[in-house]
Amino acid sequence: MSRDTALVSADWAEKNLETPGVVFVEVDEDTSAYDTGHLPGAIKLDWKTDLQDQVRRDFVNKDQFAALLSERGITNDDTVVLYGGNNNWFAAYAYWYFALYGHREVRLLDGGRKRWELDARPLTSEAVSRPATQYVAQEPDHTIRAFRDEVVAAIGTKNLVDVRSPDEYTGRLLAPAHLPQEQAQRAGHVPTAISVPWSKAANEDGTFKSDQELREIYAAAGLDDSRETIAYCRIGERSSHTWFVLQELLGHRNVKNYDGSWTEYGSLVGVPVALGDEPGKE
């Protein structure tokens, strides 16, 4: 993968709003943002009610995903362009989800809602409906999804990248600072995980830094690209952003996102936890 096949610019998006076969999809943390104004023609996916099982803590399965995209009018041949607020955290989560279920042509809009709004590009609150389709999802690709036991086994052997803010990594905060401090039972990080906040990879307008800048950031942080990598954050959305950077922009192989992330790991009984600025020992 590379920037050309994974990312589109706001200029490209504005020119292709009505292009047949291109479907814009907004995915936000605040699911009401779409209703106040969205890209013309864009549909919405709700990361909680559409993309997560409503009983167990897990994804919707392959059949549920196929039914969802069929109902929203996406075909297997469409180019899906994802965007959202929060610097594309949840759009990147959805991108990883589309990749997991084998969608062929999927892109992220560089800068997401923020760049689009700051540029004063068009937004509309007009309702959008697309005719239903017969979408077929592939088996989930578990080469890009990590589960908790793999994370414990990766301590000291694989690259573990903690992409939360330094205050969450050290254990001073339990959640990003726009949310009340709750969730995991313990604060800290997975021992041996390096700290590379997701925000290092983005400019302040939400667009991604250049490939050269990105390579330098991860090299300086000590990421060994000959090893497998697992990225995690609090609930798996910011780490989707870093997964996107490493695998889709920089073309690293064997990068997994641990979507259980700190809300799972920090509540497990008996696993090692490190506190403070240092990665810590095995």
Add this chain to the structure above:
Amino acid sequence: MTVSTAAGCAAPDQAAPLPTSLDLEKETVITGVVRDAAGTPVTGAYVRLLDSADEFTAEVVTSPAGQFRFFAAPGTWRLRALSRHGNGDTVITASRGVNEATVPVAVD
């Protein structure tokens, strides 16, 4: 304690009352308004909270009344706002409880 009741369109709602379950003896809330050069509140501004090493901690979008809110920790923080009316910053030293700040923005 409530901050305001104006309807917000940000993520999460920046104008909603603070949750009643919130323990202000423990939480450090940083809240305030983004204002342009004329002092008018700026809606739809992107406000990010940067830590003492200038590292990103969180970001929200201001409400129709220009409000933002963060749940942080005691210490020194920088608030950085981007908007169509220009950009700006302000530094705040926060302690437990509610800390208020104004972020002025102006075209460079």
